[in-house]
Amino acid sequence: xxxxxxxxxxxxxxxxxxxxxxxxxxxxxxxxxxxxxxxxxxxxxxxxxxxxxxxxxxxxxxxxxxxxxxxxxxxxxxxxxxxxxxxxxxxxxxxxxxxxxxxxxxxxxxxxx
Amino acid sequence: xxxxxxxxxxxxxxxxxxxxxxxxxxxxxxxxxxxxxxxxxxxxxxxxxxxxxxxxxxxxxxxxxxxxxxxxxxxxxxxxxxxxxxxxxxxxxxxxxxxxxxxxxxxxxxx
Numbered sequence: 001x002x003x004x005x006x007x008x009x010x011x012x013x014x015x016x017x018x019x020x021x022x023x024x025x026x027x028x029x030x031x032x033x034x035x036x037x038x039x040x041x042x043x044x045x046x047x048x049x050x051x052x053x054x055x056x057x058x059x060x061x062x063x064x065x066x067x068x069x070x071x072x073x074x075x076x077x078x079x080x081x082x083x084x085x086x087x088x089x090x091x092x093x094x095x096x097x098x099x100x101x102x103x104x105x106x107x108x109x110x111x112x113x
Numbered sequence: 114x115x116x117x118x119x120x121x122x123x124x125x126x127x128x129x130x131x132x133x134x135x136x137x138x139x140x141x142x143x144x145x146x147x148x149x150x151x152x153x154x155x156x157x158x159x160x161x162x163x164x165x166x167x168x169x170x171x172x173x174x175x176x177x178x179x180x181x182x183x184x185x186x187x188x189x190x191x192x193x194x195x196x197x198x199x200x201x202x203x204x205x206x207x208x209x210x211x212x213x214x215x216x217x218x219x220x221x222x223x224x
Binding site for chain 1: 117146148153155156200202211213214215
């Protein structure tokens with residue numbers, strides 16, 4: 001079974017630039033999560049989708065972050081404009097249903113300079 | 114809200130047993146998960162408890178006491194490859210069954 005795919009693996013941008021991350025969840029998984037993991041901390045949920053609808057985006061900084069999952073499969077997370085404090089690993093995860101164990105992708109390591 | 118605490122770092126010797134504790138406070142507890150995360154890699158699922166008691170899976174076991182808001186992950190016959198961060202996560206049914214993670218315990222296994 002293929003796992004959660006994310007790209008790119010690494011990205012370095014200057015502050016105030018824009019960046020987008022892509023995630024392809026495990027086939028058949030209705031629930032998709034985006035997490036932000038700052039070095040030395042646990043993952044923090046940014047947004048949770050159920051199919052193509054948003055379940056919770058209360059911790060998403062909406063002035064600069066946006067995410068979509070238009071067809072209920074792939075998802076993109078965008079940051080515009082980026083700040084230095086956005087430097088982190090962005091993890092995508094999926095689960096078969098809300099509350100099933102989550103399977104994580106390799107993550108995208110973002111460095112904002 | 115959610116409040117998950119686990120030790121920041123632990124060191125143990127190859128072949129030994131180590132116990133990593135996790136305490137939590139959540140209003141809508143609906144399961145506790147342990148994940149392993151090697152440096153630069155994705156978290157991988159280790160175990161899941163929703164009822165009180167011990168769940169055993171090979172060298173790994175996890176225990177839960179819901180009344181105490183407490184769990185531990187027990188690793189037996191430690192191997193060097195077990196050096197990693199161990200993340201405790203709780204699922205909260207009051208917030209759409211979201212996962213809330215602790216900061217992780219960095220385990221170093223020494224020869």
